Amino acid sequence: MASAGPVPDLAERAATCADRLREAEAVLLASHIDADGLTSAGIASQALERAGIPFETVFSKQLDAEEVAAIAAGEYDTVLFTDFGSGQLDIISRHAAAGDFTPVVADHHQPADPEDCDPAVVREVDGYADTQFHLNPLLEGIDGSSELSGAGAAYVLARALEPEKGDNRDLAALAVVGAVGDMQTTDGELVGANQSIVDEGVAAGAIEETVDLALYGTQTRPLHKLLEYSSDVDIPGITNDENGALRFLDGLDVELKDEGEWRCWVDLTDDERQTVFEALAQRAIEKKVRADRIDSLFGTTYVLADEIEGTELRDVSEFSTLLNATARYERADVGLAVCLGDRGEALDRARELLQNHRRNLSQGIEMVESEGVTKEEHVQWFHAGDRIRETIVGIVAGMAMGADGVDRGTPILAFAEKTDDSNGDEDIDGDEGDEAAEVKVSSRGTPSLTRRGLDLSTVMREASRAVGGDGGGHDVAAGATVPAGTEEEFVALADELVGEQLA
Ligand code: C5P
Numbered sequence: 158m159a160s161a162g163p164v165p166d167l168a169e170r171a172a173t174c175a176d177r178l179r180e181a182e183a184v185l186l187a188s189h190i191d192a193d194g195l196t197s198a199g200i201a202s203q204a205l206e207r208a209g210i211p212f213e214t215v216f217s218k219q220l221d222a223e224e225v226a227a228i229a230a231g232e233y234d235t236v237l238f239t240d241f242g243s244g245q246l247d248i249i250s251r252h253a254a255a256g257d258f259t260p261v262v263a264d265h266h267q268p269a270d271p272e273d274c275d276p277a278v279v280r281e282v283d284g285y286a287d288t289q290f291h292l293n294p295l296l297e298g299i300d301g302s303s304e305l306s307g308a309g310a311a312y313v314l315a316r317a318l319e320p321e322k323g324d325n326r327d328l329a330a331l332a333v334v335g336a337v338g339d340m341q342t343t344d345g346e347l348v349g350a351n352q353s354i355v356d357e358g359v360a361a362g363a364i365e366e367t368v369d370l371a372l373y374g375t376q377t378r379p380l381h382k383l384l385e386y387s388s389d390v391d392i393p394g395i396t397n398d399e400n401g402a403l404r405f406l407d408g409l410d411v412e413l414k415d416e417g418e419w420r421c422w423v424d425l426t427d428d429e430r431q432t433v434f435e436a437l438a439q440r441a442i443e444k445k446v447r448a449d450r451i452d453s454l455f456g457t458t459y460v461l462a463d464e465i466e467g468t469e470l471r472d473v474s475e476f477s478t479l480l481n482a483t484a485r486y487e488r489a490d491v492g493l494a495v496c497l498g499d500r501g502e503a504l505d506r507a508r509e510l511l512q513n514h515r516r517n518l519s520q521g522i523e524m525v526e527s528e529g530v531t532k533e534e535h536v537q538w539f540h541a542g543d544r545i546r547e548t549i550v551g552i553v554a555g556m557a558m559g560a561d562g563v564d565r566g567t568p569i570l571a572f573a574e575k576t577d578d579s580n581g582d583e584d585i586d587g588d589e590g591d592e593a594a595e596v597k598v599s600s601r602g603t604p605s606l607t608r609r610g611l612d613l614s615t616v617m618r619e620a621s622r623a624v625g626g627d628g629g630g631h632d633v634a635a636g637a638t639v640p641a642g643t644e645e646e647f648v649a650l651a652d653e654l655v656g657e658q659l660a
């Protein structure tokens with residue numbers, strides 16, 4: 158009998174799912190196309206492999222009725238969904254009830270409404286749809302947006318799938334990349350079930366948890382660039398000011414280059430780090446930066462012990478960005494290969510894609526800053542048209558929270574035209590899309606808004622359904638697809654729903 162695993166409350170569900178997978182002749186593994194979805198697939202595929210269960214992996218940017226139908230039409234009797242599946246139990250349950258396949262779901266999104274599902278295979282738990290093989294933290298009172306990611310759920314399953322003499326704790330490294338990629342940290346730290354996974358990874362020697370400068374890019378950004386881009390903590394004269402950052406560093410006793418190469422934070426000695434850190438804090442105090450912001454400059458960081466220092470893979474946050482740069486651009490195969498350990502061709506390709514992703518993100522933010530957002534009573538929104546890819550508009554919306562002209566105290570909605578994948582090669586249904594034009598909507602809130610009652614998942618689902626679309630997600634971050642032309646009506650409905658939630 159297996160141990161309780163990293164998250165005891167989920168042990169029984171994990172064991173049930175693992176037993177079902179072991180019974181399968183072969184498994185279709187279907188996962189989502191973001192950092193969390195890729196790491197979920199990376200974990201699940203290694204666990205299946207080690208357990209000797211044959212499988213094939215596919216990715217989808219959105220599991221809709223057509224995609225589930227395409228899966229049902231395929232030859233697999235057992236389908237493992239990771240990082241999605243719970244929210245689509247309405248569709249999935251109908252196929253399951255019809256005997257098309259048996260779903261095994263490891264997810265952390267809000268499950269569908271049980272009333273929309275086939276009662277033959279779904280029952281209600283805490284208002285959510287539940288099914289026989291279903292591993293989701295929300296069903297056990299664990300928060301799916303801050304305490305366990307899709308990769309975390311896949312990890313819990315992987316631990317339950319371990320062969321007798323196996324040890325899947327090394328996979329905790331990917332689980333932490335997924336959680337950080339899904340922005341699950343609270344004040345810079347992973348908490349709850351995520352922390353239990355970190356602990357297992359540390360014990361297994363896969364993860365190092367340290368206290369360090371908590372800016373993005375300590376592994377790969379030249380020092381002055383690291384400081385220039387420190388937009389989470391706005392330090393006047395340094396943040397968004399390359400020359401200012403260089404002048405600040407010039408005043409310190411720290412070499413900026415080594416044999417002609419810019420040095421990064423990881424290249425500094427402990428003394429040099431101390432020097433920079435103290436001067437930075439000093440400057441922030443002089444410039445009257447809020448104390449809690451200054452505190453946040455220093456915090457917990459998660460490092461992958463087996464990765465080479467100074468690479469994107471070493472720091473979990475940089476790793477997750479690298480993965481988003483692949484799968485959100487129809488190259489999930491590249492990201493998955495990196496998750497599975499390819500440090501050659503796939504990593505090179507991922508790095509090229511990363512340059513492109515970075516450029517797109519900064520252009521996206523520039524667009525929002527220069528054109529601004531439209532303010533309604535309870536929400537603010539912008540429409541990117543075809544200028545931001547629908548697969549990254551949610552990231553831009555999240556980054557825009559706190560940008561110039563965007564109010565952090567108001568949920569943001571962001572529209573972008575849906576473009577059907579030009580190369581449908583990794584799309585499950587491979588549709589080339591001459592369907593009616595659709596628009597993607599992403600929404601982002603903040604923890605202080607969710608504490609006041611904001612639940613964007615419900616807002617996205619209800620407002621989109623009212624205009625003929627569909628959506629879901631988490632309380633703090635959710636998305637939907639709506640028919641083109643319904644945006645105004647959608648905004649009005651969302652505004653009303655948010656108003657009710659925050660009343
Ligand atoms: O589909 P999935 O769950 O993987 O995506 C979660 C999304 O929610 C990510 O894009 C992440 O950035 C966003 N998120 C957020 N703030 C949080 C939690 C999640 O923006 N506190």
Ligand code: C5P
Pocket residue numbers: 219244266550551552598599600627628629630631634635636637638
């Ligand atoms: O796409 P975006 O990053 O805005 O997605 C935010 C969250 O909402 C993700 O967790 C995503 O899986 C979820 N989502 C969803 N249904 C949609 C669109 C997004 O559940 N149609």
Ligand code: ZN
Pocket residue numbers: 193194240265306307308339
């Ligand atoms: Zn996720």
